[in-house]
Amino acid sequence: MESKVLEHLLVESRDTKKIIGIRKSNDILYVGYIIDFNDLLVEMQQVTKYGREDGLIIIKIANVETFETDDEYLKSYQFLFQNYTRIKKQTVMAVPITESENWQYDTLLNLMHEQKLVTIEVNNDGLFFHGYISDLDDTHLSFNAVSHIGRDEGFVVYKLEDISSLSVDELESRKRQAFYDWRKEEK
Numbered sequence: 001m002e003s004k005v006l007e008h009l010l011v012e013s014r015d016t017k018k019i020i021g022i023r024k025s026n027d028i029l030y031v032g033y034i035i036d037f038n039d040l041l042v043e044m045q046q047v048t049k050y051g052r053e054d055g056l057i058i059i060k061i062a063n064v065e066t067f068e069t070d071d072e073y074l075k076s077y078q079f080l081f082q083n084y085t086r087i088k089k090q091t092v093m094a095v096p097i098t099e100s101e102n103w104q105y106d107t108l109l110n111l112m113h114e115q116k117l118v119t120i121e122v123n124n125d126g127l128f129f130h131g132y133i134s135d136l137d138d139t140h141l142s143f144n145a146v147s148h149i150g151r152d153e154g155f156v157v158y159k160l161e162d163i164s165s166l167s168v169d170e171l172e173s174r175k176r177q178a179f180y181d182w183r184k185e186e187k
């Protein structure tokens with residue numbers, strides 16, 4: 001291999017199962033660890049965002065835009081790959097529903113004591129926010145947002161009438177919870 005820098009990265013990933021990213025373009029990032037490589041090709045064991053192995057990919061090195069390592073996103077993948085059992089199983093099996101016009105309040109009030117990440121959709125726009133219910137009244141929700149890699153994003157206040165859907169204890173939230181707990185342990 002001509003590049004000692006690239007060879008070092010690939011060898012380290014292969015020998016230690018260190019998670020790296022292989023970017024083919026701005027839209028395509030493969031995440032996993034190296035199985036094998038030569039001057040022409042690299043073979044990667046892909047890892048899902050939930051820390052599980054997810055098939056092999058073989059890519060021509062000349063088609064790779066960048067090889068990435070050690071950013072917060074990839075460190076989060078590494079943590080889950082080594083600790084995928086820290087994503088807890090779903091425990092909330094039912095939430096009482098209501099026929100009230102203020103269904104958001106009634107539902108969130110029931111969930112407030114669960115100490116689970118809740119996912120809300122605002123204004124039916126397909127964007128979802130994950131976080132903890134911090135406080136609640138009959139018109140507003142104070143929400144402690146949590147990022148996709150478990151960072152505490154601070155508090156946001158939403159009008160209850162703007163919440164178009166919500167969910168609790170979904171896999172994505174349980175993954176964020178595992179990240180959140182891990183980050184708190186590191187402090």
